Amino acid sequence: MTRSSNLIEVAKAAGVSNMTVSRVINNSGNVSEKTRQKVLKAIKELNYQPNLIARSLARKKTNILGLVVYTEQGVHPAFYNEIINGVQKGASELGYDLLVFANREDQSYSDRITHSSFVDGVIFMGVKINQHDIRNVHEKGFPYVFIGKREIEGIHPYYISPDYVKGTRMAAEHLIELGHTKIGFIGQSRIIEPDYDKLLGYQEALFKHHVVYNPQLVFEESQTQLDGYNAMKELLKQKPTAVIINNTYATIGATTAIKEAGLQIPEDISVIGFDDNQELNEQYNDFIGLELSTIRIPKVELGKEAARMAISLLEGNETPKANFIDLHFMKNDSCKKL
Amino acid sequence: MTRSSNLIEVAKAAGVSNMTVSRVINNSGNVSEKTRQKVLKAIKELNYQPNLIARSLARKKTNILGLVVYTEQGVHPAFYNEIINGVQKGASELGYDLLVFANREDQSYSDRITHSSFVDGVIFMGVKINQHDIRNVHEKGFPYVFIGKREIEGIHPYYISPDYVKGTRMAAEHLIELGHTKIGFIGQSRIIEPDYDKLLGYQEALFKHHVVYNPQLVFEESQTQLDGYNAMKELLKQKPTAVIINNTYATIGATTAIKEAGLQIPEDISVIGFDDNQELNEQYNDFIGLELSTIRIPKVELGKEAARMAISLLEGNETPKANFIDLHFMKNDSCKKL
DNA sequence: AGATATTATGTTAGCGTTAACATAATGATA
DNA sequence: TATCATTATGTTAACGCTAACATAATATCT
Incomplete structure (x- = not known):
């Protein structure tokens, strides 16, 4: 393998000291424009690249x-x-x-x-x-x-x-502003903290708008497609007009349940999901034939x-x-x- | 942050030279059992770990x-x-x-x-x-x-x-041994080399068993679900008894076409796919309700x-x-x- | 026991870079 | 022009490790 050159060789080629080369490379200290050009030329000619290992050792920092x-x-x-x-x-x-x-x-x-x-x-x-x-x-x-x-x-x-609290609150408030009060929530708050925050946001929105919190509308352990399906089936018994679902897999399952019940989105029930993954989401949109309103994580x-x-x-x-x-x-x- | 100790400190603590410590760490050279124990003790007490940056610089090799x-x-x-x-x-x-x-x-x-x-x-x-x-x-x-x-x-x-040639040949031979001769091939040989090899394997099997190669059974540009669907729709016009499909996405699409035509796997048509990805494959198996025979890449x-x-x-x-x-x-x- | 091989340890000089300090060259000021 | 500030450059010693060689301590053999 072709050996790569080092600072000292560049310094020699440019007729300066090693530190001057170092300064040029790092844009540090004062170097006159004339010598900078000389050094840059030598660097180019020798196809020099600094050895990051050596630099790391000297700086005690790897970046x-x-x-x-x-x-x-x-x-x-x-x-x-x-x-x-x-x-x-x-x-x-x-x-x-x-x-x-x-x-x-x-x-x-x-x-x-x-x-x-x-x-x-x-x-x-x-x-x-x-x-x-x-x-x-x-x-x-x-x-x-x-x-x-x-x-x-x-x-x-x-x-x-x-900020899951705020995100979910925004979504719930949007539904409330559209006139919904029977809003379901399908999440997994018992297991995972971020989802507990989603539930919090949901509750905050209800509280702020004086909508009574109904625990029967809340399903706290839903992660997979099947979880979402089961939760939705239960939830539908409560005749909700809207639902917020905490991840795309669960949303797909829940939608299947909605379809099976002969209901239409959004005519019969409004749905807000979380945009965990673009690919999955597009798949979902194709599946139900409309663009899902989502809470997107940047x-x-x-x-x-x-x-x-x-x-x-x-x-x-x-x-x-x-x-x-x-x-x-x-x-x-x-x-x-x- | 707590500074970590170095070789020299360990050497001092153990009352030996730095090289002896180095030898213990690297299990190189000859070190008497007694001093090895002393050194190991010092290493433990100082919670020493070698600095890989320094080692890399000295060895001119980072591993x-x-x-x-x-x-x-x-x-x-x-x-x-x-x-x-x-x-x-x-x-x-x-x-x-x-x-x-x-x-x-x-x-x-x-x-x-x-x-x-x-x-x-x-x-x-x-x-x-x-x-x-x-x-x-x-x-x-x-x-x-x-x-x-x-x-x-x-x-x-x-x-x-x-070895795509061999893998696909094995699959095709399996079909031939089961009595199939009208075997479709849905691949993407024009674009990507591995898939050209798949086609080669398919051809080799036919040749070996004196089955005539029929280009009308071969679809060379299929990658997505939709590609697979379209290719299969065309292929079905030729009334094949079996088909080899080059990736899982295409297999899903192809299967949709098979189902739409009112055909059953494997009763009406035998299918062999490529096991690109386990998750996808399981999804597929759930979808068609049977275990797909696949060519698996280890x-x-x-x-x-x-x-x-x-x-x-x-x-x-x-x-x-x-x-x-x-x-x-x-x-x-x-x-x-x- | 003395010579030789073997094993155990130590010493020194890098690896390629930068930090810290030292010096030289230039410019500004009185 | 002498004096000081500023800018430009150089020198040296690390960084923490290992390679290569040197030496010391044993073991082995005649």
């Missing part, structure tokens, strides 16, 4: 951000992929590369992360986060950020989360913001502990004015 | 393998994920970590890979491989391996590929083998240029004996 993804079933990979994309972009904008740790089930990453100095900071994502990892990283004071609202065993981490922005937070933290800047990102309500064709 | 994934639509992310998983495992078994470059559309990675000395070698995966990347890496003599059979502008790269093994190849190459071992991995024919319920 690499770690991202640990704890994958699990039931979450569409594309959901994570979009966020990863965002993290990547956010990191890149601030001069960081991204090292993704994933595809190793039930594995603990923290030792490899905190020692070995390969990453300057880390972002954790996923529902089933490894508790040992958190404790480990936390105790060492290693900079880390969660994607998603978390509080684990007394540890209050830095986190960035979609996933790329979420990832970007996570990167910004983690980098702010590891660079020692003051960083707020909890951060929220607004959801967007996409008003489409699945809600009807009463 | 990191790069994997570039050029993602594209139409391929289920899970397909790649399984392979990535395999690469990860294969690399890990040989003492390498994996750095995945992905989620940056249309980006060229080669400069960052070959310079900057962050990875010792690289694996490329995906259909739409960046030509500039290949040329660049190739010209520099940087060790690289393709997943999938490739020949690009006169460059004959190292590659590992599923994706994890494919990834592992790619890692082994790349590492063999970068370590300077003699490595065969082309490698093939056998496909498995999963004989299930979708084929009938005539």
Whole structure:
């Protein structure tokens, strides 16, 4: 393999010292325009690229951000992929590369992360986060950020989360403003925190508009298509005029139940879903033949913001502990004015 | 953040020289059992972990393998994920970590890979491989391996590929042995090389068993659900007794056409698909209510083998240029004996 | 016991970069 | 023009590890 040249060779070629070359590369310090040009020429001629390993050692900083993804079933990979994309972009904008740790089930990453100095900071994502990892990283004071609202065993981490409370409240208020009062809610609040926030938002909207909360309209454990189907079948007995459903899989199931009951969306029942994944959502829209009104999570922005937070933290800047990102309500064709 | 200790501190604590510590860590050279224990004790007490950046600089080797994934639509992310998983495992078994470059559309990675000395070698995966990347890496003599059979502008790269010829031939022979002779083929041979090999395998089987090749039974451009549907609609006019379909999306579409025509699988027509993705496949099986006979790509093994190849190459071992991995024919319920 | 092989340990100089300090060249000021 | 501030460049010592060589301590053999 062709050996790549180093700083000193460039310095010699340009007739300057190594530090002058270093300054040109890093745009740091003062370098006269004349020598800068000389150096740039030499760099070009020798096809020089700085050795990042050596730089990292000297700086005691790799400019690499770690991202640990704890994958699990039931979450569409594309959901994570979009966020990863965002993290990547956010990191890149601030001069960081991204090292993704994933595809190793039930594995603990923290030792490899905190020692070995390969990453300057880390972002954790996923529902089933490894508790040992958190404790480990936390105790060492290693900079880390969660994607998603978390509080684990007394540890209050830095986190960035979609504002599910606000998002769901907006959606529920939209339905109330359209004249709905019998609004169903199909979520999974007992298991997963983000979805508890969705329920909260739902309740807040009702409260604000003096609509009485009816627990019979609320189904708290629905994740899969079948869950959604079963929940909807039950819910329909209450004759709701609208329903908010917490994820796309459940929405597909619920819609099947609606169709089976001979009901039409939005004529007989208004539906608002969550736009977890574009592909799935399009599939859904084809399936029911209309554009579903959804609460959309800006996933790329979420990832970007996570990167910004983690980098702010590891660079020692003051960083707020909890951060929220607004959801967007996409008003489409699945809600009807009463 | 708590600073982590280094070799010299460990050496002092153990009352030995730095090299002795280095030898203990790397299990290299000769160290007496007594001092080894002393050193291990010191390592434990100081909670020491070697700094991989420093090691990489000294060794001029990072023990990191790069994997570039050029993602594209139409391929289920899970397909790649399984392979990535395999690469990860294969690399890990040989003492390498994996750095995945992905989620940056249309980006060229080669400069960052070959310079900057962050990875010792690289694996490329995906259909739409960046030509500039290949040329660049190739010209520099940087060790690289393709997943999938490739020949690009006169460059004959190292590659590992599923043996599509053999796999499809096996499937076709199975059908022939069941008495079928009017066997349809729905693929995408004009566009993508692996699928051209599938067609080859199909033809080989016919030839071997003296079944006349009928081009009217062959549809060469089918990728999406809709493609599969259309192709099957056309194909049915020829009254085939069996069909081989090159991917799961197309298989779903084709099956819809079969159902619409009032035909049953396998009573009226035998079907063999490709098991691109388990999740999709299960969805399909639920959909038609039987287990599809498939040609399965051992994706994890494919990834592992790619890692082994790349590492063999970068370590300077003699490595065969082309490698093939056998496909498995999963004989299930979708084929009938005539 | 002395010579030789073997095992165990230590010393030193890099790897390619940057931080920190030192010096030289230039410009501004009185 | 001498003096000081500023800008431009250079020198040296890390960063934490390992390779390569050097030496010391044993073990093995005649």
